[in-house]
Ligand SMILES: Nc1ncnc2c1ncn2[C@@H]1O[C@H](COP(=O)(O)OP(=O)(O)OP(=O)(O)O)[C@@H](O)[C@H]1O
């Protein structure tokens with residue numbers, strides 16, 4: 074397996090007297106050519122990790138490698154196109170700004186202009202080429218930030234919430250462009266986002282982190298298989314009452330009321346669980362509105378792993 078990004082026990086501490094551990098023993102393995110979703114709640118350590126990978130900040134402990142090169146070195150940086158959470162620009166026209174960036178990356182003026190024009194067109198920003206980049210709207214800045222990340226044709230794209238400021242159409246459009254680009258040119262993409270429904274449409278792998286630690290790292294099909302097999306939703310007229318009852322059944326491993334106010338259950342043995350449920354249902358002990366295996370989306374998995382409020386049994 075060819076690894077584009079590899080971290081081992083990566084750690085970042087902020088502060089001197091009062092230390093804050095933002096990233097703690099984080100292991101990341103991003104395969105070449107994959108589109109890898111990097112998700113976690115606010116403050117989980119995504120941006121801090123990304124900044125260490127791009128060399129924007131130093132790491133406290135551990136290792137981070139970009140195609141085998143130490144993160145932060147010129148050789149590693151040359152392989153990365155990075156679009157930060159909030160891209161900022163100089164007081165220059167968009168086209169001039171992109172040409173300037175491309176020239177820094179070693180392109181001749183002619184090559185730089187061609188590439189900048191091509192990318193502005195690709196992103197639908199060509200009519201704003203002479204507008205001051207720092208006067209762009211937040212969404213336009215994000216699109217321009219993405220172009221800036223691509224200007225030197227990098228092997229790896231690292232995108233920190235690249236669609237956060239975009240309208241729904243813009244989000245779909247930008248994600249689809251990223252997906253096509255990555256697939257056609259076999260680029261590796263590490264993309265963080267909170268909009269999981271949309272992220273799910275393009276990623277093939279995900280890493281979920283919380284409090285600076287990796288919680289799950291998997292390809293998407295295996296992850297879905299793992300989570301879907303033994304999870305059910307039971308919607309009853311009196312959630313709280315039945316939650317207590319169901320929680321006593323031998324086949325039930327975990328149970329809670331989910332974000333949709335339905336009973337969500339992880340079972341040890343789904344056949345046994347179904348038998349018990351239907352026998353109780355037949356005897357009218359429980360009035361069920363709906364019962365189905367959990368439709369497992371990335372968002373559902375995330376809520377299960379991070380946000381599932383478990384009932385105290
Ligand atoms: N420069 C800094 N100095 C001190 N603490 C910091 C600094 N940057 C980040 N942190 C802290 O590190 C932790 C992780 O922050 P980080 O920005 O990496 O989270 P995140 O996962 O990107 O969150 P979000 O989804 O909100 O963007 C937070 O507790 C944050 O307050």
Ligand SMILES: [Mg+2]
Pocket residue numbers: 119120121158233
């Ligand atoms: Mg962040």
